[in-house]
Amino acid sequence: MDYKNILKLISENISSGLFIVNKEGIVVFYNQSANDLAGLNVENAIGKHMLEIFPKLTEETSTIMRALTTGEVIKNYVQNYYNYQMKLVTILSNTVPFYENGEIAGAIEIFSDVDQYKNQNKYNKKQECNIIDRAYYTIDDIVGVSQFVNDIKLKIKKIADSKSPVLVYGETGTGKELIVQSIHNLSKRRDNPFIAQNCAAIPATLLESMLFGTALGSFTGAKDSKGLIEAADGGTLFLDEINSMDIMLQAKLLRVLQEGHVRRIGENKTRFVDVRIITALNQNPYKAIEEGRLRNDLYYRLNVINFSILPLRERSEDLEVLSYYFLNEFNRVLNKNIKGFTDDVIEFFRSYSWPGNIRELRHSIEHAVNMTEKGVIAIEDLPKYIDINHKDADEIRENSGGEKNAIIINAPLNEMMNEYERKIISESLKKNDYNVLKTSKGLDIPRQTLYYKMEKLGIRVDKRVEQA
Ligand SMILES: Nc1ncnc2c1ncn2[C@@H]1O[C@H](COP(=O)(O)OP(=O)(O)OP(=O)(O)O)[C@@H](O)[C@H]1O
Ligand SMILES: [Mg+2]
Structure with missing residues (x-):
């Protein structure tokens, strides 16, 4: 040949x-x-x-x-x-x-x-990968009446002006982006850049040069180019899905956080930057560390201020107000005049697990506003997959004699166990007036273990506890 x-x-x-x-x-x-x-x-x-x-x-x-x-x-x-x-x-x-x-x-x-790849959307599979340099959301966009939402808003106000790193953890669709942008918009940095970068789906070397910038290129007439860290000087850099960032690159990021300066790739000079780093992850940080997806040392450096966002199913007090908020939004956008929801719908909303959290609620309501032919939203207007889940849950209850607290098998064992553990700990904390020491004694586990479990399960430390 x-x-x-x-x-x-x-x-x-x-x-x-x-x-x-x-x-x-x-x-x-x-x-x-x-x-x-x-x-x-x-x-x-x-x-x-x-x-x-x-x-x-x-x-x-x-x-x-x-x-x-x-x-x-x-x-x-x-x-x-x-x-x-x-x-x-x-x-x-x-x-x-x-x-x-x-x-x-x-x-x-x-x-x-x-x-060329970027244009083909190869690296930009997710819309979130696009670099944005402005924060749109403010604290007023955070809707909710639960104690949890109130506490979040207070905490945002308290920490907005600090330069300390922030780590936001919550399931998908819980409003992490909303919180991060609100922090920036409430800070003195608000007139400076807000740069958001999703760390998933970008090859490590490309992300590295995007973050740090490059000096002399290897071809003709190379020119320096600054990275996102420098571009965010004076403002905020939001690194989303930090647990998807290459572990070696995480070490380099840690160095920037510790030393306060960056070095462009291929350059010896260091440049000081004044950037507030906010990171988010949609996986429990401890689990991410355990799986080797998040460096321990970086986690402690990033976790100075921490927001652990409750999933929607654990703050059902917010359901109604959020539902009406989205209803108004889509009435406006779709030029409709739907008045509300049937009792069935509200009841179902409370029993549903909302795996996609607030984003899922918003989409369901958008769907329903499009579908309904009446003045109120009824069960049949909701997206089909949600309706099916609803029926499944009912059937399981009926088959097991209609008992209210019959076990519903709807998730992997460890998730159900976590859920059970979360309920036990939440209830015990409530019973003990949120005193961690008392609760740990009641459950007969060391206090550190309780803290660990609370963090792992995303159980928010109540303000009263923090002060104790
Ligand atoms: N408290 C809230 N009030 C009003 N809208 C909210 C609230 N929380 C979330 N949303 C809306 O839900 C959608 C998802 O929120 P956001 O993008 O902030 O979630 P996320 O946690 O960043 O999700 P992901 O992990 O998938 O990136 C957005 O449309 C946002 O406006
Ligand atoms: Mg997000």
Whole structure:
């Protein structure tokens, strides 16, 4: 088989750029995409040295030269440079040396345009991945009448102006984003940037360069570019789904938090930044640590101020007011005049577990406002999957003799056990007037264990306890 021809055929039909150099760094092969992406400043690069083609590069800054001299495999390396049209391009490259008779004989670099992926939504699968630089929500957007919501609002007011890091933990749809934006908008930082970045679904190296910025790129006419940490100077940087951030990158973030300055990738200089870091996760932090998804040391540094958001099913006092709030919203948006909900609906809302929390409630009401043909929302107007759950729960109750507290098996065992444990601890705390010491004695467990369990199960420490 003629591998040379096959290589040519492949290289002509891929959008990635490809360079092959020999052990001296002389280009022996490159494709049209490499030419287009790198904006070569020579007519024919074959036979020329890498550093001649890219005069701004040095032995150290060129990934190819590095691979040749050190034998290093440089994976997912992100670099910024200006191409021949003076357009800023961000590329992701992989550089691999190859060997003959045990010695480095050359190197291959394959690279692609990151922006192109972004446009294809490859890295931006979730809408939340988009960088936003303004906070829209304020504390007045937080609706609710429960003690829990009142406490949250008080706490936001108390801590808004502090520079200490904040960690927000809550199930999906519980309003973490709302709380984080409200903190920013209530702080003195409100006129400065609010930058939000979702840490999931972005390759670690790309996220690293997005956060820290890059200095000299490896291609022609490289220009410095600042990262999100610097871009948020004077304001707030919100890192969502921190438990999805690469563990090595978490260590680098910890360093920024400890030292208060950043160093762009490829730069020796450090720059001081005044950024308040807020992080969120939708998994219990202890579980995230246990699973190795969150560094212990970073957690303690981030957890200076902590918001643990109760799921909707545990604050049913908020259900009605939230339901009417969303009803009004969709009446307005959809130009309708629905007056309210049947008693059945309200009763069902109280019994439903709301796995998607407030977001799910909002969507259900939007659905119902669209569907209803009457003046009030009835059970049949709710989305079908919710209705089915409703019936299931009823059937289980009926089959088990209609007893009110019959066991409903609707989740994995450990989740149901957690739920049971949560109920026991919540009830005991209530019984003991939220005195942790008394409660721990009553349950015959050490106080530290009780604290641990409360945190793990997301049982909020009541204000009275905090003061005790
Ligand atoms: N207390 C509240 N009052 C009014 N609306 C709320 C409240 N909490 C949440 N919402 C609404 O619910 C939706 C989900 O909220 P948000 O995006 O803040 O949740 P989240 O916890 O960040 O979710 P995820 O973990 O999925 O990112 C939004 O439309 C938000 O406006
Ligand atoms: Mg969110």
